[in-house]
Amino acid sequence: MILHIDMDAFFASVEQLDHPVLKGKALVVGGDSGRGVVAAASYEARKYGIHSAMPIFMAKKRCPRLVIVPPRRGRYSEVSRSVMAILGRYSPIVEQVSIDEAYLDAAGCGRLYGSPHEMACAIKTDIRDKVNLTCSIGIAPLKFLAKIASDMQKPDGLTFIGRETVSGVIAALPVKKVPGVGKHAHQQLRQMGIATLGDVRKARRTILVDRLGKFGHRLVDLAHGQDEATVTPHSSTKSISTERTLSSDTQDRERLKKHLLAQSQEVGRQLRRQRFLARTITLKLKDTDFKQTTRSVTLDSPSQSSETIYRTAEALLASQSLDKAVRLIGVGASALIADTTPQQACLFPNIEKKKSGWERIDWAVDRIAERFGDSAIHRGSLTPPDDLSMD
Numbered sequence: 001m002i003l004h005i006d007m008d009a010f011f012a013s014v015e016q017l018d019h020p021v022l023k024g025k026a027l028v029v030g031g032d033s034g035r036g037v038v039a040a041a042s043y044e045a046r047k048y049g050i051h052s053a054m055p056i057f058m059a060k061k062r063c064p065r066l067v068i069v070p071p072r073r074g075r076y077s078e079v080s081r082s083v084m085a086i087l088g089r090y091s092p093i094v095e096q097v098s099i100d101e102a103y104l105d106a107a108g109c110g111r112l113y114g115s116p117h118e119m120a121c122a123i124k125t126d127i128r129d130k131v132n133l134t135c136s137i138g139i140a141p142l143k144f145l146a147k148i149a150s151d152m153q154k155p156d157g158l159t160f161i162g163r164e165t166v167s168g169v170i171a172a173l174p175v176k177k178v179p180g181v182g183k184h185a186h187q188q189l190r191q192m193g194i195a196t197l198g199d200v201r202k203a204r205r206t207i208l209v210d211r212l213g214k215f216g217h218r219l220v221d222l223a224h225g226q227d228e229a230t231v232t233p234h235s236s237t238k239s240i241s242t243e244r245t246l247s248s249d250t251q252d253r254e255r256l257k258k259h260l261l262a263q264s265q266e267v268g269r270q271l272r273r274q275r276f277l278a279r280t281i282t283l284k285l286k287d288t289d290f291k292q293t294t295r296s297v298t299l300d301s302p303s304q305s306s307e308t309i310y311r312t313a314e315a316l317l318a319s320q321s322l323d324k325a326v327r328l329i330g331v332g333a334s335a336l337i338a339d340t341t342p343q344q345a346c347l348f349p350n351i352e353k354k355k356s357g358w359e360r361i362d363w364a365v366d367r368i369a370e371r372f373g374d375s376a377i378h379r380g381s382l383t384p385p386d387d388l389s390m391d
Helices: 010-018 056-062 073-088 116-131 143-150 163-172 183-191 197-202 205-212 215-223 253-273 306-318 349-372
Strands: 002-007 027-030 038-041 067-069 094-098 101-105 135-140 158-160 239-250 276-287 292-303 326-338
Touching (some): 002 116, 002 143, 010 027, 027 056, 073 116, 073 253, 101 143, 135 143, 143 158, 239 253, 239 276, 253 326, 253 349, 292 306
Antiparallel strands (some): 002 101, 002 135, 027 038, 276 326
């Protein structure tokens, strides 16, 4: 049996946890600007029809007394690590798929924690006691069904789909609830008169593949209760990045450099936290016409220094003409290696000494931020923060 654990309104719930005065209020996490969008909505806000990815201005219209809180990615990541640590105590096979959800394979854990249902109850209690948040859990013999089940009784829900009921549940399941069925696929299926996976069973595979491509094969398999997807522990991180849509388009290089500085600090902090060094630094820009430009450079030696990331991204920005105003800017680090990987000694000790000095500062800043919060310390040039907070 597979468990899918999904934290309830995660970002919004963390804000209500940290600020008790916000409990019970219609709250969204997002940027309060003309182009801001909802990153998360509390269940009180959802009663007004507010949901993730909705423009903030539209959410305000639906709920004039809406509370808007800027995102704190560092804090959400901290709570997420606590939740994933709890899950890791119940099974060695845990697959984190996002900051607030994960799959857990219950195989072989029965002698320690009882049935999958008993294990799920224990996990819910553990998360509530140790993190002060609620989660919803779906249990099923198929991975895709476990995910669907976790959404059936939110918030603080627990849904169990036994092997003997799988066929009936699948037959009645609306296709729009199946992971991977987006707007286009749903429209195609609706035109074919297909509303449930039971309807998919009656359709010819060749027709579905013709309309939906390779996904047509998967949809037919799922309709017949065949899902070979397994819980796969988290694979190694390929890249770390952050980006931001600006509150207003700009060609002001100094303003863009401030964003790069804040973003470089965040990327550097994540590299150090996850014990990676980056070989490649990438700058991402999107202009007013939504044309996207990415520029990358390979470092002479891998680094996790925020200063190195910033100087590299700054040089990439300086090489761009900026013929049109920028609406989005981002920084990424890739070609990652573990920071325990042996490195060739530097031929220029003065440069190496200077670099290690910056990295010592980075580690000191990280320790302060971990103890007192991300807002406890920042570069003087980022005061006031303006619209530099990370999304």
